[in-house]
Structures are given as C-alpha cells and as structure tokens.
Amino acid sequence: MFSVATFLSSFEPLFWAARYTLLISVLGIALGLVIAALICAASLSRIAPLRWFAALWVSFLRGVPLLVQLLLFYYLLPVIGIDVPALVAAVGTVGICASAYISEIWRGAIQALPTGQVAAATAIGMAPRDIWSRIVLPQAFTLSLPALVNELILLVKASSLVSVVGILELTRASQAQAATTFRPLEVYLAAACIYLLINLCLAALGRYLEHRMAV
C-alpha cells in the first residue's frame, strides 16, 4: 500500500539533490541568456559571416538532443586535453543548448515589432543605439516573456539529463532512493512534487514580470 510516512520522509534527501537541479538550471539559464543575446545580435547583424555563424549555432544545437550534447561535451573535451568537472560540463551544455532556443525567441520578438516603431524614432533623429535600447529591446523583451518562461520550465526539466555525467540531481537521486527503499511510487511522487514546486514558482515569476511590464 501507499505509505504516507515513506512519501514524506523522501522529501528531505530529495531536497538536497534538488539543489543541484536548481544550481544547474539557474546557472544554465544565466549562461544561456548571455550567449543568446550575442547569437541574436549576430543573427540580425549586417555582417553575413556573423549571420551564418548564428544560423549554424542554432541549427546544430536545436538539431542534436541535449543528452547527446552532454555526452559529447563531457567525453570530447578531455580528448583535446581539456578536463572539465561534471558540474561545469553540465552547466555549459545546458546553457549553450538553451542559448539556441532563447536567441530564436528574441529574434522572433524583435522581428515582430511593427516597422513604424523604428521609423518614428528614426524620423525624430534618434541614434541607432538609443533606438535599440529605448524602443526595440524593451518592447521585444516584454513580447518574448511568455515564450521565455516556457523555455525556462523546459530547461529545469531537461536538467534531469545531467545525471548521465554522474551528477546526483533530483531525478538521479530519486532513482537511487527508490532502489534502496523499494518504494518507487512514494519517492517518484515526492520528486514530481518538487519539480512542480520549482516550475510553479517560475511560472508565477513570469506572470509577475508580464504584469509589471504590460503596456
């Protein structure tokens, strides 16, 4: 039968493991946002080779499963003499992979702005730098928020894949816990609750930001 006691006692060890899930997600997102900004700028650049690079970056990272990217990152780098700790490999891969999706979200949002927005700023003599920082980016960011929150939630869940490089995050820890207690149902239900909690928080943050930046 379902044991409430086992279910409740599963939370404590899993919370510890969830720290890794959070750490990898948060650092991965941060890295992803920074790289995405650069890739997005490259994809909108007037310089053709930059656009080609951005297109290549996006199509490779979207075309190869995150799991395969992780294994490549983890096993390939030592071959060329770079030894990376598992955590660095995990954060790096998650961040790089997320950057491909986020840059496309931003590019779409920027291109969705009516052309008249920039025309009006150009007509009064605003410089390109001001047009970007004051007119285009604030609107594009607001426009991109729902898709961005969606992407972040996917990323938190995808972080379970980093267990393949030996990191004991939430999913891997619940597997271990289930194996030792012979109580998979209670343990996985606890794990599901923790994932849900994290993602509900993210969704709430997204709604708050959307509300605050609403026009």
Added chain:
Amino acid sequence: MPGASSVEIRKVNKHHGQFHALKDVDLDILPGKVTCLIGPSGSGKSTLLRCINFLDEYESGEIRIDGQLIGYESPGGRKMPARKLREMRRSIGMVFQQFNLWPHMTALGNVAEGLMRVRGLPKAEAERRAKNALEKVGLADKMANHPSRLSGGQQQRVAIARALAMEPRLMLFDEPTSALDPELVGEVLNVMKTLATEGMTMIVVTHEMGFAAHVADQVAFMEQGELVSVDVPDKILHQPKDPRIKAFLRTYHERNSF
C-alpha cells in the same frame, strides 16, 4: 513662423525593386506654406513624403531643405554620414498614418523621449516642454496615459505633439487621418489647421479634400509615380484640366455621396 523651411524637389527618382515609384518628380515648397499631395493609392505620394526626410532613399535627383541636400553629400554623390542625416531630421517632424506611438511609454514619455535622447535635455526640462506640447494639442490631462488608453484621435494628437516638441521647421504628414474613425478626424485636422495658420511649412499626404481645399496653399496631384500637376487648390480640385485628375475626383465624389 520664423525659420520655417523651404523644400526643393528636383527630378527625383526612386524604385521599389522593379517598380518605378517616383519618376522625375519636381516640386517647390515655400516657407510657411501648406502643400497637399493627393492621388490614387500607390501613386507615390507617401514614398515622396518619406524621401523628404530620407526615411525612403531616393536614387537620383535632389531634395533640398533650406538649400541643403538631404541624404547625399552631393547630387549623385556618396551617402551623407549618419550623424549629419540625424541632425537634419531633427528639424523635420513626421506624423504617420498608424501614429507609431511607442506603446511602452506614456503620452508624456513619448513626447519627452526625443527631447532627452536627441536634444540631450535633462529629464525635468524635457518633461516641461513635453507637457507644453501636449497642452498645445489639447491633451495635457492625458499625459500619464499609455497609448492603449487613448482614442485614435488622441493618439494622433500625441504623435503631432511628439513631432512639435522637437521644434521642427517642416512637418510631414502621411495620411494622418486615414486610420481614424470618421468622428475623430476633425480634432486632428483642427490641430493641423492651427499649425498652418501659425506659419509652419507643411506637406500633407491626404484624402481629405476638404482640408486640401480650405487649408492648402497648393495641391499636387500624383499618379503612377508622376507628379501630374501642381497648382492652387481651386485649380486642381474644382477646375481640373488633366483627365487623370478628373477621373480621380469623380471616383472620390462617387464614394463620398449617398
């Protein structure tokens, strides 16, 4: 109005891909005068207007504001440096058919933005002048509203205030009332009439023949990229000689009679 601009347009040509949008257009606009550009859609009126502040780039010919060529360093020469072009645009106000207000800023923010970023005024001074400009178009009480909370007519008046706050010497209007519900057209035209009586040089692309008849000093008729005829309103609107103008006015009257 002291310092109202003159505009000279000489043999201007422009293509959109294969399409010859402007064909050897010539037009003179004297300081403080109101010129209305009329004609069927696709005739090149808006394109010509957008060439005057080089938002659309003409390929040959000359457009001079107060004698100074816009867009190029010399006729047929290199493009003018971006900074120089921005400087010229500062004194040319433009009002668009779709208003193009910035939705993430209040009415006051929309008007103050250019004063801060382009004219480099401190925030307090920019907002003081922005408020004056909004007062002039009768919207001082709406300055804290975002565009989405304003009617079309109010949005267009904010857009006019945004242009006026920059203290332009020339105002370009691109079908300023075409996107408005009929009952909101009057408030925008009234602001424009006031501006005209103050001696602003204005170039107005419009389908409002009443405005053209009563406010314009000259009316220019365009068709298929050509400037067919330019004259005082009465000559174009009431005694047209060219068959193309006659045909255009006939469809206009048919559409507006019931």
